[in-house]
Amino acid sequence: MTRLSQYMLPTEKQAPADAEAISHKLMVRAGLIRQLGAGMWSWLPAGWRVHQRAVQIIREEMNGIGGQEMLLPLLQPAEPWRRSGRYAIDELFKLTDRKGADLVLAMTHEEAVTIHVAQSVRSYRDLPLILYQFQVKERDEPRPRAGVLRTREFVMKDSYSFDRDEHGLAESYQLHVGAYDRIMERTGLRWYRVEADVGMMGGLGAHEYMAPCPAGENEVVLAGGYAANIEVASATPQPVALLEDVPSPLSVSTPGLTSVADVAASLGVPEGALLKAYPVIVEDGSDRMVLVMLRGEHRVNEIKLASALGARSRPARAEEITQQIGPPGFIGPVGLDGRVEILLDEAVADGSYVAGANEPDTHLRGVRPGRDFPFQRADVRTVCEGDAIEGARVSIEPAIEIGNIFKLGLRYSEPLGANFLDEQGVQRPIWMGSYGIGPARIAAAAVEQYADEHGISWPRALAPFAVHLVALGKPGTPERAAADGVYDALAAAGVEVIYDDRDGNPGEKFADAELLGCPLRLTVGRRSLQSGEIEVQVRRGRQESAGLPLPGQDGDLAGMVDALWRTLP
């Protein structure tokens, strides 16, 4: 039933007041989604069609690499999560049944799938294996936002690969790279595959698939052929003019100047000639303080810092800084006598710098790493505009994470006992990978990337309908009869068409058509009867295209529509 007079497509002229992101506003306005609660969204019929288009593309490509579709339960016993160590995660929804048993709502399905594989796989002959599903994920997100971009419940395609060794895992991973590349290509999105953080759980490698758009929550670093999430990106910094050398650091008075910008301006030196001190407490049980030193204009990257330290850390509190180093705002690396370990960022070149003196209202001029303080080195800063990678200038773009692929290794197979016997009869753990992709984010990213001031402009692979047919004139008129004929001819030929047969004005029909964003708009009105032609507008760019013949004349209307459709983005 795709007559608009009977189809649930509640369009709105005004976006919800609290909507910020383009996709949030337009998907609500176009009648694709509605909110039920914070991070809880319903997909209305037209929206669900878009979602299912993405699902079908993913399914075809997963089947293409030998994936086997299945379904794992959302509601699960807590016990496997305790065994895998994930029961403690805050985002995990936990509940209790009437008997008092602890249950969880799965946020991904590694535990469940690994248990089944552990039960049924016994021999190397049973491997490799790729299993996948489309299933709802539940996550108690601290902050759901931007419509369907970040929700507490969402459908994910998650797949899991099982191999006999690391080499097999690399092959399964590579199969997923191919499938994911093809999925992205087929959706019509602009996308990047970027290097990603492997997380504290210590994976063996990971990539993310990113769709650049202003509403994106992630940042990708691009330079020539390089593409990485900013969380893991490394680059060469712009050179900076350092200070003249002096035999030993000189005290300079800097009353009240606690920021890098103030000190640099006051001394007339570039911010990069300052050493910024960022004290952190390492949360590995030792609670020891580490003083991270960076070039003045650079920022600490928490993820890179965590991998350098081997543990998470938190910024030190003011009283901790006072107690162990000196007055906040004037702390520096000189004269600590080994009380606090110093981690010097790799971007800090050899030379002479300004640094805090660990005395109130005082800095030191002419501080040289090594001569004036001992240090360990690590790359712990966030890449910034102006950096370069192999000579190519870095650019940084916001992006939505659409999918990610991850070499898990033995992370789940060991605690959950997923083993097999090799040819020698030796029991070995199964090497696993996990691979996720979010159809809802594909839909939202497409809205973000291609919308214009009139509404959504779907890539044809994702559009809810191929054709939006607009009938002008009152019901019962000859032009209406002609429009009905067009609808019947297209529908009979299998063209997916939404037919605006409502008793409305042309303006609102055109506006709704452009809001919904189907790639082709066909209009049948009085003019069509005079000219014998259906008018055609291509949504992308709102270009008028050559008219098509009304049914009953020479020519295969559906065939021509289909041919035109294939030329669209």
Added chain:
RNA sequence: CGGGGCGUGGCGCAGCCUGGUAGCGCGCUGCCUUUGGGUGGCAGAGGUCCCCGGUUCGAGUCCGGGCGCCCCGACCA
């Protein structure tokens, strides 16, 4: 978790400061009108003003508590 904001017909908002008949635009229903870019008119329907408690003769408005939602940041295995 830190900061900011908002809860009044389906949507967008005013009213609250200074307590006294609950309003506007859009949408919706009926009739007429109009029919190639959200037409115009007439007549209607629709609201426990988020919840609980308090103050008061009287609370959408003042006070207290709670809940919900949004935005920024943190977090995001």
